Amino acid sequence: MLGFVRTDDEALVSYLGDPQRSVAAYRALMRRGEEALGAIRGGLSHGNPGVREGCCRLPHHLVDPESMGQLVAMADDPDAGVRIAAFHALACDRCKGDTCAPGAGRVLEPALRHLAADPDAQVRSRAAELVGKFVHTDARAVAALEAARVRDPSAAVRKKAGWHAPGGTHPPTDRPRARPADGAAGSLRPATPPLPRRTADGRLPLEHLAASGEPGPGEDRGAEAWEPAEAALRLRGGNGTAGGPAVSAARAPSTPGSA
Known part of the structure; x- marks a missing residue:
């Protein structure tokens, strides 16, 4: 199975610290579900930080009430990396649903500490997400986000704190973004001008020719270049192939008196 020497739960948990096998091991543990929960809990105290991080990233298994205390720790x-994964698992409602969401009494204090003083900017950013869940129920959350929005040395953290502070404009994540129209602000495509409407006899309007710099009727291209499409087809000879006598005559330069 999966090319592993051992496939028991404890072995799969240990493979989470191996960059070559971590993805396959993660998927195998997800498929086993609650059967592997004991080994995943044990992996939270593994000596390899990659294993601990992988166990924090198994949110569908670690959000039961018995595991919540370990995850908070x-x-x-x-x-x-482990702290980032832990804060994400604690804050993300999509991973665990509201039934196992921890209350402020369990998670707000560590989130406040790390938002204010963690040396890693990504950890502070994840902590801001968790603090933002309590802005409507705890004044400490509001004060912490306002302070981070103004004073945090990382622009990304200041932006994240501003999103979650009261009155912040958090970007929508539940619907796809609409692509801006061509030529509009934020679009990488230039505006496409509308195609001109041809006249009844198939010619382009004179105002379009003047704006585009194209030669007009009777200029260097010759008058036959401005005939309708039907006339151009007649120049291809009787059998529908190029090079008929009419084409040769049209291509031959005119000389004075030849008419």
Whole structure:
């Protein structure tokens, strides 16, 4: 199975720290579901930070009430990648649903600490997401986000804090973004001018010719270049191929008195 020497739950958890096998091991543990939950909990105290991070990124298994305390403790892990994964798992409602969402009494204090003083900007950004869940119920969350919005050294963290602060404009994530029209602000495509409407006899309007710099009737191209499409087809000879006598005559230069 999967090319692994061992496929028991504990072995798959240990493979989370191997960059070559972590993805396959993660998917296998997700398929096993609650059967692997004990091994995943044990992986939170593994000596390899990659294993601890991978176990924090298994939100569908770690959000049960028995595992919540361990997951909250991972927010103080010495490895920044583990702290990032832990804060995401605690803040993301899509991963766990509201039934297992932790209350402010369990997660707000560590989130406030890391938002204010964590040395890693990505950790502070994830902590801001978790603090933002309590802005309508706890004044400490409001004060922390306002302080980070003004004073955090990272522009990304200041932006994230502004999104989650009261009155912030968080970008929508539940619907696809509409592509701006060609030529509009934010579009990489230039505006496409509308095609001109031809006259009844198939000619382009004179105002379009003047604007585009095209020669007009009777100029260097010759009058036959401005005939309708039907006349151009007649120049292709009787059998419908190019090079008929009419084409040769049209291409031959005219001389004075030849008419």
